[in-house]
Amino acid sequence: MLVTSPGHSTKAHQRAIFDRQCAELRQRRRLHTAFGLLLFVALCIGSAVIGKFSPIALIEGAPKLGEYVQRTLPALHWSSLGADLAYWFYGLRKWLDLLLETVLMAYLATLLGSLGALLVCFYGSRNLALNGWSYHLARRASEFFRTIPDLVFALIFVFAFGLGPLAGILAIALHSLGANGKLFAEANENIDMKPVEGLRALGSGWVQTMRFGVMPQVMPNYASYVLWRFEINVRTAAVMGFVGAGGIGMELITAVRSLYYEDISAILILIVVTVGLIDIGCERLRHALIGRETLE
Amino acid sequence: MLDRISGLRTVETGSTEAEPTLSVRRLSKSFTNGPCVLSGVDIAIRPGESVALIGANGTGKSTFVRCLLRLIEPNDGDIRMFGLDVRALTSRSLRHLRSRVGFVFQRHNLVLRLSALSNVIHGAQARMSSPGSWYQALAPSRVRDEAMTCLERVSLDGKACARADSLSGGQSQRVAIARMLMQRPEFVIADEPDASLDPRAGEEIMRLLHETARERGLGLLFISHDLEHAIRFSDRIVGLAAGQVALDVRSNNANPTELRKFFAEERP
Numbered sequence: 346m347l348v349t350s351p352g353h354s355t356k357a358h359q360r361a362i363f364d365r366q367c368a369e370l371r372q373r374r375r376l377h378t379a380f381g382l383l384l385f386v387a388l389c390i391g392s393a394v395i396g397k398f399s400p401i402a403l404i405e406g407a408p409k410l411g412e413y414v415q416r417t418l419p420a421l422h423w424s425s426l427g428a429d430l431a432y433w434f435y436g437l438r439k440w441l442d443l444l445l446e447t448v449l450m451a452y453l454a455t456l457l458g459s460l461g462a463l464l465v466c467f468y469g470s471r472n473l474a475l476n477g478w479s480y481h482l483a484r485r486a487s488e489f490f491r492t493i494p495d496l497v498f499a500l501i502f503v504f505a506f507g508l509g510p511l512a513g514i515l516a517i518a519l520h521s522l523g524a525n526g527k528l529f530a531e532a533n534e535n536i537d538m539k540p541v542e543g544l545r546a547l548g549s550g551w552v553q554t555m556r557f558g559v560m561p562q563v564m565p566n567y568a569s570y571v572l573w574r575f576e577i578n579v580r581t582a583a584v585m586g587f588v589g590a591g592g593i594g595m596e597l598i599t600a601v602r603s604l605y606y607e608d609i610s611a612i613l614i615l616i617v618v619t620v621g622l623i624d625i626g627c628e629r630l631r632h633a634l635i636g637r638e639t640l641e
Numbered sequence: 642m643l644d645r646i647s648g649l650r651t652v653e654t655g656s657t658e659a660e661p662t663l664s665v666r667r668l669s670k671s672f673t674n675g676p677c678v679l680s681g682v683d684i685a686i687r688p689g690e691s692v693a694l695i696g697a698n699g700t701g702k703s704t705f706v707r708c709l710l711r712l713i714e715p716n717d718g719d720i721r722m723f724g725l726d727v728r729a730l731t732s733r734s735l736r737h738l739r740s741r742v743g744f745v746f747q748r749h750n751l752v753l754r755l756s757a758l759s760n761v762i763h764g765a766q767a768r769m770s771s772p773g774s775w776y777q778a779l780a781p782s783r784v785r786d787e788a789m790t791c792l793e794r795v796s797l798d799g800k801a802c803a804r805a806d807s808l809s810g811g812q813s814q815r816v817a818i819a820r821m822l823m824q825r826p827e828f829v830i831a832d833e834p835d836a837s838l839d840p841r842a843g844e845e846i847m848r849l850l851h852e853t854a855r856e857r858g859l860g861l862l863f864i865s866h867d868l869e870h871a872i873r874f875s876d877r878i879v880g881l882a883a884g885q886v887a888l889d890v891r892s893n894n895a896n897p898t899e900l901r902k903f904f905a906e907e908r909p
Contacts, residue, residue: 540751543750546712546742553766557752562754
């Protein structure tokens with residue numbers, strides 16, 4: 346006859362509880378996985394149907410894509426390459442001026458938007474907000490500014506301030522405020538709170554605590570987000586002209602509407618090169634800033 | 642645990658001629674959905690007196706010292722510091738009070754990405770709130786000189802430009818003490834300043850804290866888990882158990898064997 350000691354019976358009981366909990370957990374996970382898969386498939390099918398995403402339409406339309414691109418490219422001959430290029434980029438001077446305007450629009454908009462985001466982000470961080478009201482107000486305001494498409498803002502500002510870059514700058518700045526406000530606030534929420542407590546104990550005010558306890562911790566993140574936003578804003582500023590809000594977009598949309606195919610390709614090449622150069626420059630600057638020591 | 646050690650209670654009020662720097666009565670604190678951490682703590686500290694606060698983990702020592710400056714809001718009780726009713730202070734007056742009390746944290750609470758000197762300059766923040774002080778490299782030279790003097794006092798002037806995260810635990814704690822000196826405090830609170838340090842560094846820090854408080858005639862309230870430190874560097878030892886003062890005894894009368902019972906068990 347097998348005699349079981351009380352200790353052994355307790356162990357067996359604990360083991361049984363553990364096994365039962367494991368089985369329950371496995372069952373729950375299977376259910377979650379199955380539900381997740383179903384949701385994933387349903388979303389894929391739903392999106393394809395509603396978006397009329399048809400592989401047949403893709404295959405049928407693809408050759409026309411090539412045809413359009415081909416039309417925009419001029420015939421270049423090796424013997425007269427210089428003259429052909431000069432003919433292709435006949436508006437280079439004007440386009441470069443407009444490109445400069447586009448980049449400067451993006452620069453000013455990024456600056457204004459990021460300054461606004463800096464003011465909003467501390468109120469919109471759960472760990473730093475003055476109270477629940479300030480938190481929700483700051484978060485909802487950021488949400489509003491980044492949810493409205495910047496082209497819609499641009500249309501409103503064109504109506505208010507007239508055609509030109511000012512409308513574009515304001516539209517991009519507001520969108521940047523919303524986007525960076527959220528990113529900055531999320532960076533703030535991940536800080537180490539010990540320095541904040543240390544500064545509060547010194548008698549520092551809220552503003553001083555944010556400036557000296559929070560900002561030194563998050564400045565590399567802020568710098569990274571601002572540069573990233575500048576890259577995005579250069580691309581956005583390039584299409585602001587579609588609604589008359591300044592930059593090279595106006596010239597591009599005029600070329601598209603007037604079927605000046607060679608102008609389209611020339612302007613697009615200039616935009617791609619400019620955006621590419623800015624991307625590379627920003628990336629280098631970002632890495633340099635992140636690696637630098639902060640010895641204020 | 643309180644029952645087991647209640648027999649140890651040997652309250653010695655001592656001389657009460659001078660008004661206490663700190664006087665706490667019936668201080669209570671409980672966290673939402675949590676146990677009652679402090680339940681009616683009474684304590685008084687006279688000017689220039691050094692008091693060690695001991696107790697097992699979870700007995701509310703850190704909560705207690707944070708309640709004194711309202712870094713954590715207490716639920717009930719009276720706190721009087723420098724004759725001021727701390728719980729009735731407006732946020733502006735509270736900031737002023739905090740600037741008069743040096744607080745040394747267990748984990749130093751320095752801004753790690755800044756230099757040791759910048760962290761020490763933070764100690765003067767309550768005195769320099771003008772926008773000119775927002776960029777500390779541009780802080781007035783007298784402020785920087787004073788910060789350097791504070792760093793010299795803790796023998797760290799050679800590390801003034803080193804980033805705080807490049808310093809050892811002992812060095813960081815010394816920077817925290819220099820920051821506290823920069824405040825020109827009238828009273829010092831230290832929450833386990835020797836806890837995260839090796840025995841030698843812990844000893845150095847406690848001696849430095851004790852010496853600087855003595856040479857400036859400052860009252861000192863410190864938490865320690867090291868009984869030897871508690872006895873050597875204090876005039877009085879106060880023991881907390883289950884959120885209450887269970888012992889208040891002169892350090893020269895303290896019995897280490899009995900004091901050890903305060904660390905016998907942790908609060909669940």
